[in-house]
Amino acid sequence: MTELLTAAQMRAIEQAAIESGQVTGLELMERAGRGVVEAVFEEWPELAATSHRAVVLCGPGNNGGDGFVVARLLKEWGWEVEVFLYGDADKLPPDAKVNYERWAEMGEVSALDQEAIYDCVGDLWVDAFFGTGLTRPIPNDVWYALFRVEANIAGSNAKSVAIDIPSFLCADSGKPIGSEVNDRNHLTVTFHCLKPGHLLDRSDEFCGKVNIKDIGLEESKITNDIEYVEIGSTYSGFLTKRDGHKYTHGHALILSGASGKGGAARLAARGALRIGAGVVTVGCPPNAVVENASQLNAIMLETVHDADALARVLKDERINALCLGPALGKGTRERELVRVALEAKRPTVLDADALSILFFDEADALFGKLHKNVVLTPHAGEFARLFPDIAEKLNAPATKGPAYSKVDATREAAKRAGCVVLFKGADTVIADPDGRASINSAHYERAAPWLATAGSGDVLAGFITGLLARGFHPMLAAEMAAWLHVECALHFGPGLIAEDLPEQLPEVFRSLGI
Incomplete structure (x- = not known):
């Protein structure tokens, strides 16, 4: 750092x-x-x-x-x-x-x-x-x-x-x-x-x-x-894997959307596996089992029909990190999945549709269930929906200095949510409820404009989830994942698509001496 x-x-x-x-x-x-x-x-x-x-x-x-x-x-x-x-x-x-x-x-x-x-x-x-x-x-x-x-x-x-x-x-x-x-x-x-x-x-x-x-x-x-x-900087010492069996390195559960909507969850799962989670499981509704089974090999598959099914799956205490959101859906079933996941109090990444569910939850009951082991990963639009008053201050023209910054906004959001917030962008800011913040910049020599491609955020969510499964603190997991996400894009270069990102991790790790 x-x-x-x-x-x-x-x-x-x-x-x-x-x-x-x-x-x-x-x-x-x-x-x-x-x-x-x-x-x-x-x-x-x-x-x-x-x-x-x-x-x-x-x-x-x-x-x-x-x-x-x-x-x-x-x-x-x-x-x-x-x-x-x-x-x-x-x-x-x-x-x-x-x-x-x-x-x-x-x-x-x-x-x-x-x-x-x-x-x-x-x-x-x-x-x-x-x-x-x-x-x-x-x-x-x-x-x-x-x-x-x-x-x-x-x-x-x-x-x-x-x-x-x-x-x-x-x-x-x-x-x-x-x-x-x-x-x-x-x-x-x-x-x-x-x-x-x-x-x-x-x-x-x-x-x-x-x-x-x-x-x-x-x-x-x-x-x-x-x-x-x-x-954000190089974290090679933290990332080195120690001896052990697969469950020593954690078990990540990525929840998938319905049939035809599983690609985002599969991207996240691939990211979690490549970054070092010992076991990764995709949990999907029954109508998506065949689709996912035909495209998953090293990643396990579990049928998760509804919230009760998720609660049963989570009785396996080896599952120590969850990811909800990538193409999950925004209906009543999905809202209940988010509720059960948050009540489990395990390290959890909420991305994409899960963030929309938080916004549409009129009673704010789900927002109140956020805890210190959660990582929220909004882009600018999602951030504005979740924290409209904070976004209004951030987006207002600056008339005097020091002006209200993205660091200020992310810190305020993290304190309000009671969890880590990773506010995405070329100037990604990560903050925890205690006020600690970091900037993961993709500017200057680390500029990677080709990261602006469909699915790259799903891979980032998977990176964070995989590191959570490995036992990293949510703040550190978010920082490392964001840094590695950019590093993978830089290693690949122009022409990148989301599927390429996890496949760059072995080369990135070698360059870090891991």
């Missing part, structure tokens, strides 16, 4: 380092500016080889101070550099003011002006307006400047880099604050660690690629009252 820090947490860490005497604010600013230049030359080595022209757009805070450092270092490298400042130089924070004055000894600082920006040309454009400090919609002059950056770069070989985060995005949520700008950077350079806003919403469209630069804050500690979000 890798920690993420909100803008406020990052400021607290920097301030703690300064107050402890570990570093000065001026030193941090110098390191940040140097990190930006290093990142630019790493990304585009040709820019380091000869002199070029840069346009640096500085704001009224410390992000602008970073920009003045970048301007000075590029000038020392032999570049032509043009610097614009939005705001009053006399009102700059102390460290930014020092770097403004250092730059002023080398070159001019022009006031931000629409006509001057319109005519500007550069091989590199640097957005140092606001960074993580943005709390309100950007002013019109800044909006226009960022718009012109995009327009001037279009059709040219010029590059753009944002310091910390593009200046109209909220660092905590990834949302544009106020009006969105069509400002798509090639590179974003941030410091110490990623911020949630680099991974949430559509931030990848605007950040381009994110390079994290060390500014010497490793010794800083997060105080106990600061929450942090975690990002």
Whole structure:
């Protein structure tokens, strides 16, 4: 796991380092500016080889101070550099003011002006307006400047880099604050660690690629009252199977829909088996037995006619994980199946139709039966039906920062439901009722747009169920399953269909040393 820090947490860490005497604010600013230049030359080595022209757009805070450092270092490298400042130089924070004055000894600082920006040309454009400090919609002059950056770069070989985060995005949520700008950077350079806003919403469209630069804050500690979000990573140590027989590794029961509707459950079952559940059984109504039997080999089959039949099946205590939802159906029978499953208090994944059943349950009786061993896996539409007030806050335009984020929404939903919620998307967020949250990002180098295919969510539900059967805590099972789901898609590549996902797991496991 890798920690993420909100803008406020990052400021607290920097301030703690300064107050402890570990570093000065001026030193941090110098390191940040140097990190930006290093990142630019790493990304585009040709820019380091000869002199070029840069346009640096500085704001009224410390992000602008970073920009003045970048301007000075590029000038020392032999570049032509043009610097614009939005705001009053006399009102700059102390460290930014020092770097403004250092730059002023080398070159001019022009006031931000629409006509001057319109005519500007550069091989590199640097957005140092606001960074993580943005709390309100950007002013019109800044909006226009960022718009012109995009327009001037279009059709040219010029590059753009944002310091910390593009200046109209909220660092905590990834949302544009106020009006969105069509400002798509090639590179974003941030410091110490990623911020949630680099991974949430559509931030990848605007950040381009994110390079994290060390500014010497490793010794800083997060105080106990600061929450942090975690990002999914490699779990090879957890996934290694130990010696034992098949039931040692759990028995997962996947409930299927009626005849002609069993494909989704079979996908989930295949996912559960491939991820390591010792035994997987598909439970289906009598009219679907022949259909399922003709397509299942290593997966067992059980007739589950109704809720009473499910209760009898669950007398087998070796069945230690359930999955309900993939093409299950939404009728009275299926509602009763969900009720019996929840009353069994075993680790349970509720997906697809089971989530709709929760929504349509007018008395909220089923919602009240959710427990800490349940994992809900809604996509955006299902989330909005289950938690309409939370979704309304999440989908509202951001008018100030920090904006309400997908992390905030998932945490609130998990607390209300009393169970783990995995809110699907390219920016999947997983949260438990205690407020722990993680982001499983399929952005940047982990982008896997081919996951948007019918049945991929059923496989994810099966992955989670299989890990629950193996005895993993629901939060960890959801995190690992989401990470492996993306990893399988990346291993296969374009052309992926849902059936391909479970078959990638052996190769993925080998690549992890399992």
